[in-house]
Amino acid sequence: MKEQILDSMDIERERGITIKSQTVSLPYTDPDGRHFLLNLIDTPGHVDFSYEVSRALASCEGALILADASQGVEAQTLANLYLAMEHELEILPIINKIDLPSAEIEWVKSQIDEDLGLDSDQALLVSAKTGTGVDKIFQAIVDRIPGPTVEDTGAFKALVFDSHYDPFRGVIIHFRIFEGSIKKGDRIQFMSNDATYKVEELGLFQIKRNPMPSLEAGQVGYFIAGIKLISDVKIGDTVTMPDKRCDKALGGFREPTPVVFSSVYPVASDDYVELTEALEKLKLNDAALIYEKDSSAALGFGYRCGFLGLLHLEVVQERLEREYDISLILTSPSVQYEVTYVSGEVKIIDNPTEYPDPTEIKCVREPIIKASIIVPDKYMGNVMQVCHEFRGVSTNYQYLTSNRMEMKFILPLAEVVYEFYDRLKSVTQGYGSFDYEIAGYQETNLVKLDFLINAERVDALSMLIHRDKAEIKARAACKKLREEIPRQQFKIPIQGAIGGKIIARETISAYRKDVTAKCYGGDISRKRKLLEKQRKGKKRMKMVGSVEIPQSAFLSVLKTD
Amino acid sequence: MIESEYLYIHVPFCIKKCRYCDFYSQTNLSLIPDYVTALVREIGRRSQSTVSHPKGNAATVYFGGGTPSLLGPRQLETILQALDNAFGLCPQTEITLEANPGTLDEIHLKSFQGMGINRVSLGFQSFDPAQLSLLGRIHSIDDAVHAVEKVRTAGIENISLDLIYGLPGQTGDHLIRELDAALVLMPAHLSCYMLTLEPGTILHAMHGRGKFLPMAKSDQVDLFRAAAKYLKTCGWDHYEVSNFATQTCLRSRHNRAYWQMVPYHGFGPAAHSYAVKSDTDGSAVYERFWNAPDLNGYINALKTGDLPPSGSEILTREQRQMEYVMVGLRTSMGLNIKTGQNLWQNRFLTVFQTLMEDLENKELARRRDAGQRFVLTLEGWMRLDSIIASFVEKI
Numbered sequence: 039m040k041e042q043i044l045d046s047m048d049i050e051r052e053r054g055i056t057i058k059s060q061t062v063s064l065p066y067t068d069p070d071g072r073h074f075l076l077n078l079i080d081t082p083g084h085v086d087f088s089y090e091v092s093r094a095l096a097s098c099e100g101a102l103i104l105a106d107a108s109q110g111v112e113a114q115t116l117a118n119l120y121l122a123m124e125h126e127l128e129i130l131p132i133i134n135k136i137d138l139p140s141a142e143i144e145w146v147k148s149q150i151d152e153d154l155g156l157d158s159d160q161a162l163l164v165s166a167k168t169g170t171g172v173d174k175i176f177q178a179i180v181d182r183i184p185g186p187t188v189e190d191t192g193a194f195k196a197l198v199f200d201s202h203y204d205p206f207r208g209v210i211i212h213f214r215i216f217e218g219s220i221k222k223g224d225r226i227q228f229m230s231n232d233a234t235y236k237v238e239e240l241g242l243f244q245i246k247r248n249p250m251p252s253l254e255a256g257q258v259g260y261f262i263a264g265i266k267l268i269s270d271v272k273i274g275d276t277v278t279m280p281d282k283r284c285d286k287a288l289g290g291f292r293e294p295t296p297v298v299f300s301s302v303y304p305v306a307s308d309d310y311v312e313l314t315e316a317l318e319k320l321k322l323n324d325a326a327l328i329y330e331k332d333s334s335a336a337l338g339f340g341y342r343c344g345f346l347g348l349l350h351l352e353v354v355q356e357r358l359e360r361e362y363d364i365s366l367i368l369t370s371p372s373v374q375y376e377v378t379y380v381s382g383e384v385k386i387i388d389n390p391t392e393y394p395d396p397t398e399i400k401c402v403r404e405p406i407i408k409a410s411i412i413v414p415d416k417y418m419g420n421v422m423q424v425c426h427e428f429r430g431v432s433t434n435y436q437y438l439t440s441n442r443m444e445m446k447f448i449l450p451l452a453e454v455v456y457e458f459y460d461r462l463k464s465v466t467q468g469y470g471s472f473d474y475e476i477a478g479y480q481e482t483n484l485v486k487l488d489f490l491i492n493a494e495r496v497d498a499l500s501m502l503i504h505r506d507k508a509e510i511k512a513r514a515a516c517k518k519l520r521e522e523i524p525r526q527q528f529k530i531p532i533q534g535a536i537g538g539k540i541i542a543r544e545t546i547s548a549y550r551k552d553v554t555a556k557c558y559g560g561d562i563s564r565k566r567k568l569l570e571k572q573r574k575g576k577k578r579m580k581m582v583g584s585v586e587i588p589q590s591a592f593l594s595v596l597k598t599d
Numbered sequence: 600m601i602e603s604e605y606l607y608i609h610v611p612f613c614i615k616k617c618r619y620c621d622f623y624s625q626t627n628l629s630l631i632p633d634y635v636t637a638l639v640r641e642i643g644r645r646s647q648s649t650v651s652h653p654k655g656n657a658a659t660v661y662f663g664g665g666t667p668s669l670l671g672p673r674q675l676e677t678i679l680q681a682l683d684n685a686f687g688l689c690p691q692t693e694i695t696l697e698a699n700p701g702t703l704d705e706i707h708l709k710s711f712q713g714m715g716i717n718r719v720s721l722g723f724q725s726f727d728p729a730q731l732s733l734l735g736r737i738h739s740i741d742d743a744v745h746a747v748e749k750v751r752t753a754g755i756e757n758i759s760l761d762l763i764y765g766l767p768g769q770t771g772d773h774l775i776r777e778l779d780a781a782l783v784l785m786p787a788h789l790s791c792y793m794l795t796l797e798p799g800t801i802l803h804a805m806h807g808r809g810k811f812l813p814m815a816k817s818d819q820v821d822l823f824r825a826a827a828k829y830l831k832t833c834g835w836d837h838y839e840v841s842n843f844a845t846q847t848c849l850r851s852r853h854n855r856a857y858w859q860m861v862p863y864h865g866f867g868p869a870a871h872s873y874a875v876k877s878d879t880d881g882s883a884v885y886e887r888f889w890n891a892p893d894l895n896g897y898i899n900a901l902k903t904g905d906l907p908p909s910g911s912e913i914l915t916r917e918q919r920q921m922e923y924v925m926v927g928l929r930t931s932m933g934l935n936i937k938t939g940q941n942l943w944q945n946r947f948l949t950v951f952q953t954l955m956e957d958l959e960n961k962e963l964a965r966r967r968d969a970g971q972r973f974v975l976t977l978e979g980w981m982r983l984d985s986i987i988a989s990f991v992e993k994i
Contacts, residue, residue, distance in 0.1 A: 524992065525985050549963065549982035549989075551820040555793040555841050557929055559607055559857045560622075560871040563887050563912065566922050569991045 063242040077258035097199040097214035100128040100183030107141035111149040112471035113412045128183045137165040152439045186256030193284035194218030196277040203322030209265040214258045221252035229276040229287040235263035268322045294326040296344025298371045299388035301332045303340035305365035316362035336496045336582045367592045370501035373452045376403040390500035393486045403479040405451040413470040420465035428453035490533040494583040512542035515595045520544040522591035603658035604686045605856040609867030610667040618735035621797035623869035623892035624665035635674045637901035639681040646685030657686040659693040659853035668698035672710035693852045700746035701738030708753035718757040726780040747784045759788035765819035789843040838931045858926045868897040885914040924990045933974030
């Protein structure tokens with residue numbers, strides 16, 4: 039048996055995260071011999087994927103909130119708790135990983151009381167790894183979370199909370215029935231567009247799809263109805279039946295909105311067709327991913343893509359590279375700026391190549407976020423400093439307990455999509471947690487930073503950046519490029535520039551001073567393997583003008599802070 | 600047919616681990632007797648399995664470590680006896696013993712000489728007490744100087760000294776003083792190593808914690824040039840990046856095997872071997888294999904008559920090409936165009952002509968022996984890693 043059953047993507051397993059919600063229906067018999075069917079939805083925790091959580095919550099009666107026994111309650115936990123409370127769900131706190139030597143159960147209990155405002159006496163102590171306490175969870179669900187309330191109005195009413203694409207069966211709808219029952223052969227109707235389909239198969243998720251003859255109110259499962267495209271289905275839609283039509287649709291969902299934009303190019307230009315197909319397929323399972331055609335003088339044809347955040351971007355990139363075997367170059371991620379022209383025209387711009395000449399600009403505004411950071415108070419100073427580095431303004435802070443505090447900041451979104459989260463984690467030694475919401479626009483001093491390699495501007499390296507940060511970024515990026523671009527037979531200048539003004543410069547000399555001191559019998563294999571590895575990295579190169587630039591060079595610029 | 604065999608014995612024992620050293624060794628000396636028994640068994644087993652080679656005279660034996668001089672005369676004799684039985688030693692065999700100047704005994708040395716050890720490599724590293732202590736060495740300057748006398752008194756003339764340079768703050772003048780101090784002792788051979796932070800060493804860990812700030816690479820390379828130039832004016836033969844001999848005939852014959860892709864046998868935990876075998880269809884198979892760096896595993900396996908835990912890889916033609924460039928360019932013999940044409944199936948010049956011309960034009964390389972050898976100049980050696988990389992990129 040695989041260890042992580044519901045996190046089925048390689049990326050999820052490797053990173054130990056959940057990206058895509060998964061559903062499972064569990065039969066349970068309590069000690070009194072009563073039979074139950076428990077429907078669990080495992081949801082992501084990362085802020086990029088909070089829309090997945092909100093969808094799941096709308097289809098549930100209760101929520102299990104898990105806190106790590108050594109890490110404690112995190113800002114995301116708090117954010118998800120608020121979401122669950124909005125839906126008036128019964129909440130069951132669980133302290134997991136109690137087998138860890140670093141577990142501090144009493145400390146986490148106090149957080150559950152004080153931060154979450156829940157009763158820690160009710161918290162279940164569990165180790166999912168060893169199985170300790172897991173049986174108690176089922177009993178607690180049965181005892182404390184109410185069963186579905188079923189109204190019998192004679193109508194059929196169900197909520198679409200997710201969907202996924204199966205190459206053999208088309209779109210598979212994940213739904214929860216609120217009223218009525220449904221069986222194979224029934225005609226269903228979506229309330230948003232009145233489209234009707236005939237149900238071909240329906241059933242429960244029990245690790246795999248388990249077909250059932252019929253489902254009824256209170257149940258969570260799937261149906262297949264010959265729907266060809268994911269875009270034909272709106273998540274959050276209400277399903278009814280033409281002959282048992284319900285009068286009112288259920289409340290829908292917040293549509294996920296992309297906030298980070300980046301262009302994606304294949305390293306090999308002839309992979310463009312494959313990239314197109316791969317994006318189409320990925321989109322079938324990832325409604326939040328948006329893309330449109332883009333082109334670059336340096337890199338040829340590609341796509342401008344919108345993502346929910348940097349994690350989402352990385353996930354899409356990794357899936358394209360792994361599942362579809364396409365080597366990619368991504369341009370520097372950008373947020374959407376609101377540019378007001380001298381002429382009075384206002385445009386939203388997220389692509390540096392579309393950024394106008396500064397003489398045409400009257401003002402630029404950038405999106406900002408309200409951030410909530412929860413930390414032990416001894417890190418307060420560090421957090422302040424990091425937020426200021428990232429152009430944040432402190433708005434409020436409060437003690438949650440005697441030594442834990444919640445700090446609130448207004449931060450430019452553009453800063454947060456870079457390395458803010460990593461920095462925050464490092465200055466708080468992993469104890470800082472972070473959640474945010476988008477909070478409008480504020481004026482900013484934006485410049486377009488270009489990079490020239492061998493005196494040639496490489497448009498795919500350009501980025502939009504705050505003026506105060508441009509020089510540091512330019513220097514760091516030039517240095518990274520110098521390290522990543524292999525020596526050629528001639529000297530190559532690398533320059534960072536704002537308009538015509540060069541603000542950073544490095545040179546790749548033809549041959550660098552460096553010599554391996556020792557190479558004896560036992561060293562040869564290892565040193566050759568290093569050379570092979572180096573060489574492999576350079577195979578993925580893109581010719582820009584007269585210089586070969588490896589994929590790693592493009593990615594290194596993306597990563598420098 | 601008599602084939603020359605190159606034999607390496609790894610002796611994985613040290614009184615104390617030096618801070619810069621990444622060779623496999625450990626400090627539990629009580630395992631030495633078991634190790635010697637296991638080693639003798641390994642030599643016996645391995646020579647049986649290479650029966651396709653006619654037994655020939657061993658060209659070289661090299662006791663490396665660790666600290667081989669921690670072995671007693673009887674233990675070394677047992678090992679040499681096993682090697683003689685398996686491969687055949689003769690008076691011309693170059694038998695080198697690496698020794699720590701702090702643990703040399705005159706009577707032992709005399710026996711070493713008597714059993715045929717004719718070359719001693721002394722791990723001096725530095726004549727500066729501050730540097731010795733930073734490197735974590737256990738000997739003093741006096742120990743070092745006396746060690747040379749002792750070796751010579753025992754009748755071993757072929758003495759090599761190891762020096763390390765490029766420690767933080769070292770100046771060119773300081774390095775020249777170090778070299779002078781070594782030259783006064785009149786060694787036959789010098790190995791001068793630029794200090795390198797290898798993963799797994801104490802210095803590497805200290806660097807990670809910010810407790811050790813190494814010298815910038817390009818400054819180290821400048822010291823490399825200073826040392827090379829100075830030794831050249833003193834008449835030394837700079838025959839490999841880090842190795843110098845007073846005369847061509849005093850170059851390390853053993854190490855030459857590594858740099859010329861000649862097969863060698865390595866015995867003992869963590870020892871590497873290179874073998875050219877025949878496939879069933881008669882074609883050559885090039886194999887590198889190595890014993891695991893695991894003394895206990897080694898002793899236990901051989902106790903039951905098994906070969907010790909090991910790894911191996913069969914080299915593709917491409918990999919042999921890379922290795923040839925990687926080791927060949929390190930030496931003053933350079934790349935042999937004929938060998939290259941063979942290894943590249945007559946495409947060597949097609950692939951590298953432009954690159955070689957560019958390097959020659961920049962005076963980073965030149966041709967020798969009527970154009971038959973492509974050799975890096977000192978300026979080229981200073982940029983060896985990136986020159987090798989540019990060759991490898993074309994493979």
